Amino acid sequence: MIGSRVKYRHLHTFVEVARLKSVVKAADSLNISQPAVTKTIRELEELLGVALFERDGRGIRITRPGDVFLRHAAASLTALRQGVDSVSQELLDNVPPVRIGALPTVSTRIMPRAMTLFLEERTASRIKIVTGENAVLLEQLRVGELDLVVGRLAAPEKMAGFSFEHLYSEQVLFTVRAGHPLLGGGSVFAGLAAYPVLMPTRGSIIRPVVEQFLIANGVAALPTQVETVSDAFGRAFVRQSDAIWIISSGVVAGDIAAGMLASLPIDTSETKGPVGLTLRTDAPPSLPLSILIQTIRQAAGEVLPV
Structure with missing residues (x-):
C-alpha cells in the first residue's frame, strides 16, 4: 500500500517546501542538503x-x-505531534515523585537551597517534601512511602535496614522573645519553672536529649509544658509571650539572626547530634533522587559547617 511506504520524512519535507515555496529555503530549515530535499x-x-x-x-x-x-499531510503531522506530546505528558504524569521527609530544621535551612539547585538540573521530576517527627518519617521510609529522610540520626535499634550519611551536627537551643526577663541575668535553670515551656513531643528524636539535659542540670520537672513539633506555632507563641521554646537551632537560626528571637545563655553543646541522609539499604536511589541527594549535600556544605 502507498500509505505504508510514505514516511515521516516525506511528509515533513513536503510540508516545508510547500510552506516556504523553495527547495533551498526548505533545506536550510530542515538542516539538510538541497539534493536531499x-x-x-x-x-x-x-x-x-x-x-x-x-x-x-x-x-x-x-x-x-x-x-x-x-x-492531509499538514493535518497528519499536527496529529502526530499532538500524539507524541500527549504520550510524553502522560508518561511524565505517571512518573512517581521523589518523596522526601525532612525535619523542620532541615526544611528551614537546607531544603530551600537544595531545591533551587535541583530545579536547575531540569530533570522534570516531581518532588514531594513532607515534614514531621523523625520517628514518623522513618516509619514512612521503612514502608516505602518516602524515598529519603533528612534528619537526625535515630537510635541504633531504629536504624535496622537503613543507611545514614552524616551531613552536619546541630544542637538544641532554649529560645525566647527579644527582651525576655531571663535574658537579664540570673540562673536560667532556676527560672524555667516560672514560664511556659514548649517541649519537643515524646515521639520526637530530640525529646530524650532534652530530658537528659534538663535532669543533668537539676531540672526534674517543668510545671507548664506544651508539647509541639509545629515551628509555625512555636514561633508565633514565643514571640507574643514569655514562653521558652526548646528547639533545634536550625529552626530558629533565621529568627535569631533577625533579632526577633534570642537564645538563652545556656551551654547546650552536649545536646549536639548528627543530622544527615537516611535511606533504605534495599532500595537503590533513582537518578533524580541521586541528583537531589547531591544538591542536599551541596546545600548543607554551603549553609552549615560539618
Whole structure:
C-alpha cells in the first residue's frame, strides 16, 4: 500500500517546501542538503503518482494535487505531534515523585537551597517534601512511602535496614522573645519553672536529649509544658509571650539572626547530634533522587559547617 511506504520524512519535507515555496529555503530549515530535499520530494511524487510542484519562473509552486495532499499531510503531522506530546505528558504524569521527609530544621535551612539547585538540573521530576517527627518519617521510609529522610540520626535499634550519611551536627537551643526577663541575668535553670515551656513531643528524636539535659542540670520537672513539633506555632507563641521554646537551632537560626528571637545563655553543646541522609539499604536511589541527594549535600556544605 502507498500509505505504508510514505514516511515521516516525506511528509515533513513536503510540508516545508510547500510552506516556504523553495527547495533551498526548505533545506536550510530542515538542516539538510538541497539534493536531499529534491530526492525526497521525487520519492514522494513517485509513491503518489502525481507531480506535487511545478516551476513558476525562477521559483516553484504547488500543483492542484499537491495542494489537496498538503491539507492531509499538514493535518497528519499536527496529529502526530499532538500524539507524541500527549504520550510524553502522560508518561511524565505517571512518573512517581521523589518523596522526601525532612525535619523542620532541615526544611528551614537546607531544603530551600537544595531545591533551587535541583530545579536547575531540569530533570522534570516531581518532588514531594513532607515534614514531621523523625520517628514518623522513618516509619514512612521503612514502608516505602518516602524515598529519603533528612534528619537526625535515630537510635541504633531504629536504624535496622537503613543507611545514614552524616551531613552536619546541630544542637538544641532554649529560645525566647527579644527582651525576655531571663535574658537579664540570673540562673536560667532556676527560672524555667516560672514560664511556659514548649517541649519537643515524646515521639520526637530530640525529646530524650532534652530530658537528659534538663535532669543533668537539676531540672526534674517543668510545671507548664506544651508539647509541639509545629515551628509555625512555636514561633508565633514565643514571640507574643514569655514562653521558652526548646528547639533545634536550625529552626530558629533565621529568627535569631533577625533579632526577633534570642537564645538563652545556656551551654547546650552536649545536646549536639548528627543530622544527615537516611535511606533504605534495599532500595537503590533513582537518578533524580541521586541528583537531589547531591544538591542536599551541596546545600548543607554551603549553609552549615560539618
